[in-house]
Amino acid sequence: xxxxxxxxxxxxxxxxxxxxxxxxxxxxxxxxxxxxxxxxxxxxxxxxxxxxxxxxxxxxxxxxxxxxxxxxxxxxxxxxxxxxxxxxxxxxxxxxxxxxxxxxxxxxxxxxxxxxxxxxxxxxxxxxxxxxxxxxxxxxxxxxxxxxxxxxxxxxxxxxxxxxxxxxxxxxxxxxxxxxxxxxxxxxxxxxxxxxxxxxxxxxxxxxxxxxxxxxxxxxxxxxxxxxxxxxxxxxxxxxxxxxxxxxxxxxxxxxxxxxxxxxxxxxxxxxxxxxxxxxxxxxxxxxxxxxxxxxxxxxxxxxxxxxxxxxxxxxxxxxxxxxxxxxxxxxxxxxxxxxxxxxxxxxxxxxxxxxxxxxxxxxxxxxxxxxxxxxxxxxxxxxxxxxxxxxxxxxxxxxxxxxxxxxxxxxxxxxxxxxxxxxxxxxxxxxxxxxxxxxxxxxxxxxxxxxxxxxxxxxxxxxxxxxxxxxxxxxxxxxxxxxxxxxxxxxxxxxxxxxxxxxxxxxxxxxxxxxxxxxxxxxxxxxxxxxxxxxxxxxxxxxxxxxxxxxxxxxxxxxxxxxxxxxxxxxxxxxxxxxxxxxxxxxxxxxxxxxxxxxxxxxxxxxxxxxxxxxxxxxxxxxxxx
Numbered sequence: 001x002x003x004x005x006x007x008x009x010x011x012x013x014x015x016x017x018x019x020x021x022x023x024x025x026x027x028x029x030x031x032x033x034x035x036x037x038x039x040x041x042x043x044x045x046x047x048x049x050x051x052x053x054x055x056x057x058x059x060x061x062x063x064x065x066x067x068x069x070x071x072x073x074x075x076x077x078x079x080x081x082x083x084x085x086x087x088x089x090x091x092x093x094x095x096x097x098x099x100x101x102x103x104x105x106x107x108x109x110x111x112x113x114x115x116x117x118x119x120x121x122x123x124x125x126x127x128x129x130x131x132x133x134x135x136x137x138x139x140x141x142x143x144x145x146x147x148x149x150x151x152x153x154x155x156x157x158x159x160x161x162x163x164x165x166x167x168x169x170x171x172x173x174x175x176x177x178x179x180x181x182x183x184x185x186x187x188x189x190x191x192x193x194x195x196x197x198x199x200x201x202x203x204x205x206x207x208x209x210x211x212x213x214x215x216x217x218x219x220x221x222x223x224x225x226x227x228x229x230x231x232x233x234x235x236x237x238x239x240x241x242x243x244x245x246x247x248x249x250x251x252x253x254x255x256x257x258x259x260x261x262x263x264x265x266x267x268x269x270x271x272x273x274x275x276x277x278x279x280x281x282x283x284x285x286x287x288x289x290x291x292x293x294x295x296x297x298x299x300x301x302x303x304x305x306x307x308x309x310x311x312x313x314x315x316x317x318x319x320x321x322x323x324x325x326x327x328x329x330x331x332x333x334x335x336x337x338x339x340x341x342x343x344x345x346x347x348x349x350x351x352x353x354x355x356x357x358x359x360x361x362x363x364x365x366x367x368x369x370x371x372x373x374x375x376x377x378x379x380x381x382x383x384x385x386x387x388x389x390x391x392x393x394x395x396x397x398x399x400x401x402x403x404x405x406x407x408x409x410x411x412x413x414x415x416x417x418x419x420x421x422x423x424x425x426x427x428x429x430x431x432x433x434x435x436x437x438x439x440x441x442x443x444x445x446x447x448x449x450x451x452x453x454x455x456x457x458x459x460x461x462x463x464x465x466x467x468x469x470x471x472x473x474x475x476x477x478x479x480x481x482x483x484x485x486x487x488x489x490x491x492x493x494x495x496x497x498x499x500x501x502x503x504x505x506x507x508x509x510x511x512x513x514x515x516x517x518x519x520x521x522x523x524x525x526x527x528x529x530x531x532x533x534x535x536x537x538x539x540x541x542x543x544x545x546x547x548x549x550x551x552x553x554x555x556x557x558x559x560x561x562x563x564x565x566x567x568x569x570x571x572x573x574x575x576x577x578x579x580x581x582x583x584x585x586x587x588x589x590x591x592x593x594x595x596x597x598x599x600x601x602x603x604x605x606x607x608x609x610x611x612x613x614x615x616x617x618x619x620x621x622x623x624x625x626x627x
Contacts, residue, residue, distance in 0.1 A: 023061045030067040034074060042080035050079070050087045057091060062100040069095045069103055073110030082117040086126055089114060093130055096145040097137070104141060108148035115152035127153055128161070135168050140177040147172055147183040151190050155198040158206055159213075166216040173220045178229045185224050185235035192217060192242040196249050217243065218255070225262055234277035237266060241281055244288035253291065260295050267302045272311040279306045279317035283324030290328055299325075300334065307342045312351035319346060319357040323364030332369060340365075340377050347381050352390040359385050359396035366407040374407050379416060386420040391429040398424065398435045402442050418455055425459050430468040437463055437474040441481040449486050457494060464499075464528050472528055480535045488540040496536065496544060499529055500552045527564050530556060534571040537578045545575055546590065557598050562607035569602050569610065573617040580624050596621065 017029030037045040053068065072095075075088050092114070095107035115127055131153070134146040150169055154162060169191070172184040199209045221243060224236035240263060247255055263285050267278045278285070282303065289295040303325055306318040322343065326335050343365075346358050362381065366374045382404065385397050401417070421443075424436050440460060444452045460482065463475035483491040501520075520526050533549045540549075553575070556568045572595050579587045599621075602614035 023063060026061065026064045027067055030064050030071065033068065033071040034078065037075065037078040042078060042084070045075075046079045046084050046087060050091055054087075054091050054094065057094045062098075062103055065095055065098060065100070065103040066106050069106035069110055073106075073113040076114055076117045082119065082122060085114055085118060085122070089126055089130065093134075096149075097134070097139075097142045099141045104145050105148070108145050111149060112152045120156055123153060123156055124161070128157070131165070131168070135171070140175075140179050143172055143175060143177070143180040144183040147180070147187045150187065151194060154191050155194050159208065159210060162207075162209075163212055163216070166213060170216055170220050170223075173223050178232060181224075181227060181229070181232045182235065184220075185227075185232050185239065188217075188220060188224075188235075189238040189242045192239065192246055196242070196246045199246075200249055214246075218258075221262070225266060230271040230273050233266075233269070233271070234274045237274075237277040237281050237285075240266070241284045241288075244285065248288050256289065256292065256295055260289065260298060264298070264302060267299075267306065272309070272314055275306065275309060276311070276314045276317050279309075279314050279321065282306070282318060282321040283328070286325055286328055293330065296328060297334075300329070300338065304338065304342055307339075307346055312349070312354050315346065315349060315351070316354045316357040319354060320361050322358070322361045323368065326365060327368050332373075335365075335369065336373055336377065344377075344381055347385055352393065355385065355388060355390060356392040356396055359388075359393045360400065363397065363400035363403045366404045369407075371408055374404070378404075379408070383416055383420060386417075386424065391427065391432045394424055394427070395432055395435045398432075398439055401439065405442075421456075422459065425463070430466075430471055433463070433466065433468075433471050434474050437471065437478050440478055441485060444482055445485050449490060452482075452486075453494060461495075461498065464532060465525065472524075473531075476528070476532045476535050479532055480539055483536055483539045488544060491536060491540050492544045492548065496533065496540070496548050499532060500548060523561050523564070526556065526559065527561075527567065530564060530567055530571060534567070534574050537571070537574050542579055542582055542587070545578060546587075550575060550590075550594070554594070554598060557601060562605075562610050565602060565605060565607065566610040566613040569599060569613040569617045572599055573620045576621045576624060591621065591625075 017025055037049060040049055053072075057065065057068070069092065072088060072092055076082055076085060079085065079088055089111065092107050092111050095103055096111060098104055098107070111130075115123060118126070127149070131146060131149055134142045134149070137143060137146075147169075150165060154165060157165065169184065169188075172180055173188070175181055175184070195209050195213070198207075221236060221239050224239060225233060227233045227236075240259065243255075244259055247253070247259075263278070266274055267282075269275055269278070282299075286296060286299050289299070303318065303321075306314055309315050309318070322339075326339060329335055343358070343362065347355060347362070349355050349358070362378070362385075365378060369378065382397055382401075385393050388394055421436060424432055427433055427436075437460075440456065444456070447456070460475065460478060463471055463478070466472050466475065479491075479495055483495070486494075520529070530553070533552060537545055537549060553568055553571050556564055559565055559568070576591055576595060579591065596618065599614050599618050602610055603618065605611050605614065
C-alpha cells in the first residue's frame with residue numbers, strides 16, 4: 001500500500017500545486033514538470049501525466065501555459081521516444097491555438113523541437129494532419145501558429161506534397177486577417193532559406209525545388225509588396241533578400257529585372273517604415289546584382305535619395321550601409337563625385353543618432369577609396385565629426401580609426417588627429433576619454449617612441465588621476481600595453497621613475513623640472529600608483545622590480561588605509577611570480593628576508609581583509625617555491 005502511495009505521489013503533488021490559488025505557485029510547479037515526468041517514468045507520463053496536462057490546458061493562467069509549452073518541447077525521451085509522441089503533440093496543439101502570443105510561440109517552438117525526433121513517415125502522418133487541421137481553423141490564432149510549423153516539414157516531404165503545402169501557405173499570405181498575413185510574412189524567409197540549403201545539397205529529382213514552387217513563392221512575394229498594411233509590407237524586404245539569394249545560389253538571373261523593379265518599389269514606398277526596412281537591408285539586396293553593373297547602378301539614385309530622406313530613422317539605417325554598398329560599385333568616381341558629397345551633408349545632420357550611425361560606418365570607406373581621395377575628401381569629414389557635440393559621434397569615429405590608418409598612414413593621421421585627441425582626452429563624457437585610452441596603444445605602436453614621448457606620454461600619465469575609476473583602470477592597463485610595445489627600459493625611465501618620484505640619471509635636469517611630482521598624501525593617488533606598478537611587474541625587468549618597485553611597495557605596508565595594505569599583499573605575490581622566472585640566490589634571499597617578512601607583518605594586521613590577502617599571498621609564494 002505504501003509503495004502504491006509513493007508511486008502516485010509526484011502526480012498528486014503536481015495536481016495539488018496546480019490547484020493553488022497563487023499563480024506563482026502554479027508556475028513553480030509547472031517548472032518541475034520534467035522532474036515529475038522522470039519520477040513517473042515513460043509509461044505513466046504517457047498515460048497519466050499527458051492526459052492530465054491536456055485537461056489543465058483547458059483552464060489556467062497564460063503564464064502557467066507558457067511554462068508548460070516550453071517544458072513539453074524536451075519531453076520526447078520522457079514519453080519513451082518518438083513513437084509515443086502523438087499525445088504530446090496533441091497537448092502542444094491545444095496550446096499553439098491559444099491567443100496569448102508567448103504561449104503560442106512557445107508551443108510552436110516546442111512542436112518544431114519535437115518534429116526533429118520524428119521519422120519522415122511519422123512527420124507525414126502526424127504533423128501534416130496537424131497543419132491541415134490548423135489551416136481550416138476559423139480563428140486567427142490557429143493560423144498564426146500554423147505559419148511557424150511549416151519550417152519543420154517543408155524539406156522533408158516529396159515535391160507534390162511540398163507544392164500543396166506552399167499553396168496552403170499562399171492562402172495564409174493572402175488571409176483577410178493582418179495578424180495572419182504578418183505571421184506568414186515573418187516566417188516566409190525561413191522557408192525560402194531552408195529550400196535554398198536543401199537545393200544546394202542536390203536532392204533526388206523527386207524532391208527537388210522546381211519552377212512551380214518558385215512561382216508560388218513569387219506570387220506570395222508580390223502579394224506581400226502590395227499589402228495594404230505597412231506592418232506586413234515591410235516584412236517583404238527579408239523575403240526579397242532570400243528570393244534573390246536563392247536565384248543567385250542556382251545561378252539563375254532570369255528573375256533579376258522583376259526583383260529589381262520590386263526592390264525599387266519598396267525603396268520608394270510612401271511609408272517611412274517600409275523605406276527604413278529597405279534601407280536596413282540595402283547592401284543585402286544590392287549584392288545580388290553584382291554580376292550586372294547596369295542593374296546595380298540603377299540602385300545608386302535610390303541609395304542617395306534614402307540618404308536625403310525626410311525621416312531620420314531612414315537616414316540612420318542607410319548610413320550604416322555605406323561601406324557595404326560602395327564596395328560593390330566598380331567605378332569609384334561615382335562614389336567620389338555622387339555619394340561622398342551627400343555623406344558630407346549627412347555628417348552635419350540635425351539628428352544626432354544619424355551622425356552617430358554615420359560615424360560608425362564612414363571609416364569603412366577608407367579601404368575602398370584611393371589613398372589621395374581618402375585624404376582629400378574623407379579626412380576633413382572625420383576631423384569635423386571628431387568635434388561633434390554628441391559624444392557617441394566622436395566615440396564611433398575614434399573606435400574605428402585603425403581602418404583609416406591602414407589606408408593613409410600613421411604620419412598624416414597623427415598630424416591631423418593629435419589636436420583632436422588632446423581635446424577629447426579632456427572631454428566631459430568619461431566614455432569618450434575611455435575610448436581614447438583604448439586607442440592609444442594602436443597609435444603608439446605606429447608612431448614610434450620619440451614621437452609618442454613628446455606628444456602623448458604626458459596625456460597618458462594624466463589619465464591616472466582621472467575622477468572616474470573606469471578611466472583610471474584603463475589608464476593603468478594602457479601603461480602595461482605601452483611597456484609591451486616600447487620595452488622595460490622605456491617603462492623604467494618614462495613611467496616608474498616619474499610615477500614614484502625617483503630621480504633618474506637618464507632624465508635631464510631640464511626635463512626633470514617639467515615633471516610634476518606625485519602627491520602621495522592623497523589615497524586615490526597612492527592606490528592608483530600601487531595598481532600601476534603591480535600591473536607593470538610582469539612586463540619589466542627584474543632589476544626594475546627589485547630596485548624601484550619593491551621599495552615603493554614596502555613603504556606602503558604601514559599605510560593607514562586597509563584597502564592599500566591588502567593590495568600591497570596581493571602585489572607581493574605578483575612580484576614573486578615575476579622574480580621566480582629567474583630564481584637566483586639573491587632573488588630567493590630577497591623573498592625570504594624581505595617579502596615574506598613584510599607579509600608576516602601584514603598577517604598580524606588589525607584588518608581582516610589585510611590578514612586574508614596576506615595569508616593568500618604567503619600560501620601562493622610557498623607553492624611557487626616548491627616548483
